Amino acid sequence: MSNEFHIVVCGSIVPDPLQTLAPQDGPNGPVLQNEMMLPAVLDPWAGHALYEAADLAAKHPGSQVWLVSLGPKAKLQQVMMAVSQKAPFQLVVADGSASGFEDGFETAKTLAETIQGIAGLDMSKLLLFGGWQSASRGSGAVMQMVGEMLGMTEQFQGVDKLTVGDDGALEVLERIEGGAYQKSVVDAAPAVLGWATGDLPEPPNNPQIGMQNMQKNMPALQQAKPADLSGTSLKFSAVDVPQQRRETRVVKDVPVEEVAKELVEWIKG
Amino acid sequence: MTVLFLAHTECDNSLHKSALEALTAAKSLADGLGTDLAVGLVGADIAGAAESIGGCGASFYGVAGPEFADARYASDVAAAEALSTACSAEIVVAPATSRFSRAVPGLAVRLNGRVDTHLSGLDVVDGQPVAKRWFYRQRMEGTFTRDERPWVMTIDSGCAAAFEGASAVEVTPVAVDVSGVRTTVAGIECVSEDEQTIRPDAEMLLVAGAGWTKKQADGATHVDVAETTIMDFLTGTKSSLGSSKSLVDISGEGGAIISFLTHMHQVGQTGSTPRHAKGLATCCHGEEPHVVGWRFINERRAINTDASCGWAQGKCDVLYVGDAFEIMKKVNELLG
Numbered sequence: 001m002s003n004e005f006h007i008v009v010c011g012s013i014v015p016d017p018l019q020t021l022a023p024q025d026g027p028n029g030p031v032l033q034n035e036m037m038l039p040a041v042l043d044p045w046a047g048h049a050l051y052e053a054a055d056l057a058a059k060h061p062g063s064q065v066w067l068v069s070l071g072p073k074a075k076l077q078q079v080m081m082a083v084s085q086k087a088p089f090q091l092v093v094a095d096g097s098a099s100g101f102e103d104g105f106e107t108a109k110t111l112a113e114t115i116q117g118i119a120g121l122d123m124s125k126l127l128l129f130g131g132w133q134s135a136s137r138g139s140g141a142v143m144q145m146v147g148e149m150l151g152m153t154e155q156f157q158g159v160d161k162l163t164v165g166d167d168g169a170l171e172v173l174e175r176i177e178g179g180a181y182q183k184s185v186v187d188a189a190p191a192v193l194g195w196a197t198g199d200l201p202e203p204p205n206n207p208q209i210g211m212q213n214m215q216k217n218m219p220a221l222q223q224a225k226p227a228d229l230s231g232t233s234l235k236f237s238a239v240d241v242p243q244q245r246r247e248t249r250v251v252k253d254v255p256v257e258e259v260a261k262e263l264v265e266w267i268k269g
Numbered sequence: 270m271t272v273l274f275l276a277h278t279e280c281d282n283s284l285h286k287s288a289l290e291a292l293t294a295a296k297s298l299a300d301g302l303g304t305d306l307a308v309g310l311v312g313a314d315i316a317g318a319a320e321s322i323g324g325c326g327a328s329f330y331g332v333a334g335p336e337f338a339d340a341r342y343a344s345d346v347a348a349a350e351a352l353s354t355a356c357s358a359e360i361v362v363a364p365a366t367s368r369f370s371r372a373v374p375g376l377a378v379r380l381n382g383r384v385d386t387h388l389s390g391l392d393v394v395d396g397q398p399v400a401k402r403w404f405y406r407q408r409m410e411g412t413f414t415r416d417e418r419p420w421v422m423t424i425d426s427g428c429a430a431a432f433e434g435a436s437a438v439e440v441t442p443v444a445v446d447v448s449g450v451r452t453t454v455a456g457i458e459c460v461s462e463d464e465q466t467i468r469p470d471a472e473m474l475l476v477a478g479a480g481w482t483k484k485q486a487d488g489a490t491h492v493d494v495a496e497t498t499i500m501d502f503l504t505g506t507k508s509s510l511g512s513s514k515s516l517v518d519i520s521g522e523g524g525a526i527i528s529f530l531t532h533m534h535q536v537g538q539t540g541s542t543p544r545h546a547k548g549l550a551t552c553c554h555g556e557e558p559h560v561v562g563w564r565f566i567n568e569r570r571a572i573n574t575d576a577s578c579g580w581a582q583g584k585c586d587v588l589y590v591g592d593a594f595e596i597m598k599k600v601n602e603l604l605g
Contacts, residue, residue, distance in 0.1 A: 141374035148378035155342035179467030180459035197532035252590035260599035
C-alpha cells in the first residue's frame with residue numbers, strides 16, 4: 001500500500017557553532033554582536049529533520065517536502081545555496097528575525113500561519129518535522145506549539161527513528177532519560193515529529209538537486225512575507241556570558257604512572 | 270493568583286528527583302509572590318506521590334488512571350490543561366523531564382498563555398516572577414520576565430534542592446477524556462545494565478574525542494584497544510560516557526568507529542549538557558563548542574597530547590599532556 005505524505009520541515013538558521021558569540025542591547029531587546037555579519041548555517045537538528053524528510057519522501061512516491069523557515073531572507077539565501085544541494089524541497093520563507101532571543105510563541109505563531117498558507121498542502125497527510133532543540137533559543141517548545149496551533153495532537157520529541165508500516169501506521173523511537181528510547185505507534189498522519197539526530201548521515205552535495213531547488217527557491221525568497229514577532233511582553237533585564245576562566249594547571253613531562261596515580265586519587269576522592 | 274506545580278509519576282508511582290527540585294522552586298515562587306500553591310499530579314496511581322510531598326502546604330489535584338501511566342503528548346497535555354483549569358493557574362511550574370518537555374509547551378497554546386522552558390533559576394523581583402535560562406546552547410544566560418498569563422515554565426534538574434516533607438493529603442480528582450488519542454506506547458527500549466554507558470546520575474563523565482580513532486605513534490589506528498580501555502574504565506568506575514561530535518560523525522565519513530558510541534552520547538554545542546560532578550576529557554580539544562557541553566561539570570580534567578590545546582586556555586582545572594591510551598590503561602590497572 002502506498003503512503004503519500006506532505007512533509008513540512010520547520011528549520012531556521014543559527015550562527016556557525018565555531019563563532020564566538022557575545023550579546024549586546026538592541027532596540028527591541030538583546031541581540032548578538034555583529035549578528036548579520038556572522039556566518040550562518042542551517043540549525044543542526046533542523047538539518048537532521050530535513051534529511052529524514054527527504055529520505056522518507058523518496059521511499060514513498062507522491063510525497064512532497066517543504067522547508068518552512070523564519071529568518072532574514074538575505075541570510076537565508078546564503079545558507080540555502082548550500083542546503084539546496086543536500087535534498088529536494090520547496091522553500092517557504094517568512095522574513096524575520098532568527099534570533100535566539102525571540103519569543104518562542106511568536107515564532108510558532110508565524111510558522112503556523114506560514115504553513116497554513118502553503119498552497120496544496122493536505123493536512124490529513126501532514127507530517128510536521130523540525131528539530132527538538134535548536135542552537136539558538138534551544139527551548140524545545142516551538143514544534144509543539146506549531147502543532148497545537150495547527151490542531152495536531154499526536155506529537156513526538158527527540159525522535160531518532162521513524163518507521164512507516166504498510167498500513168500507514170507510524171512507529172516512532174523517542175529519546176528519554178538515561179540513553180533509552182520510548183517506542184510509540186500512531187495509526188497515521190497527521191503527526192508532529194521533533195527530531196534529534198536521526199540515523200542518517202549528512203547527504204553529499206548534489207549540484208543538480210541544488211540547481212533544481214534554487215529555481216523554485218529564489219522566487220520563494222523574493223516573495224517572502226515580513227514576519228511580525230512583536231506580540232510579546234517578554235522583557236530581558238540582563239544577558240551575560242558567564243565568566244568561565246579557570247586556573248588550568250598544565251601537567252607535562254610527568255611519567256604515566258604518576259599521572260595515572262593522581263587521576264585515580266581524584267576519581268576516588 | 271495560583272502557582273501550579275505540575276508533575277508526573279514515574280513507573281513506580283513515585284516522583285523523580287527533578288520533580289522534587291521543581292517543587293522547591295514553585296513553592297519558593299508562590300511564597301515570594303504571596304500566592305496560593307497548588308499541586309497537579311498525573312500518573313497511573315498518584316496517591317503515594319501526593320503523600321510524599323504532602324507537607325508543601327498546597328491544595329492537591331490529580332489526573333490518574335492507566336491511560337496516564339505512559340508518556341504521550343496527547344494524554345499528558347490534556348491532563349495538564351484540565352489540572353491548570355481546575356485551579357485557575359496563572360503560573361505553571363513543571364520539571365523539564367523528557368515527558369513534560371514534550372507535553373507542556375502545547376499547554377501554553379491551549380491556555381492562551383506563554384511558555385519558557387529549561388529555566389535555570391526562578392526568583393521574585395519587585396513582586397514579579399523573574400526567570401533565568403541559557404541561550405545559544407549554554408553560551409549566555411538571560412534574565413527576563415513577562416506579563417502574559419498563564420505563564421508555563423519548565424525547570425532543568427540541578428537548579429534547586431529537592432523538596433522533602435511527606436504528609437497525608439486529600440487529592441481532588443480531575444476527569445480527563447482521552448478516548449480520541451491515537452498514539453499507543455509500545456514499550457521502552459534500553460540497553461542492559463551491563464551495557465549501559467549513559468548514566469545521568471553517575472559521579473563522573475568520561476568524554477571520548479576523535480583522537481581515540483586516529484593513527485598512533487606506530488602509524489596505525491588502534492580502535493580495538495581504545496574500545497577496551499574506555500569500556501574497562503566505565504565498568505570499573507560506573508561513569509557515564511560522552512563523546513565529541515567529531516567522533517560520532519566519523520561513521521558518516523567512513524572512518525573507524527567506537528562501536529558502542531551513538532549520537533545519544535554526544536555532548537556540546539549540538540549535543541547534551543550533562544551535570545556530573547566530575548568530568549574527564551580524553552583525546553578531544555577544549556574549543557568553545559565542546560566547552561558548552563561542560564558548562565555544568567564542576568571539576569574538569571583533560572588528557573591531550575597537545576599542551577596548547579583549547580583546554581589549556583582556562584577551561585579545565587588540570588590538563589595532563591600525554592598519551593590517553595597509556596594513561597587510561599594505567600588508570601584502569603590502578604582502579605583494579
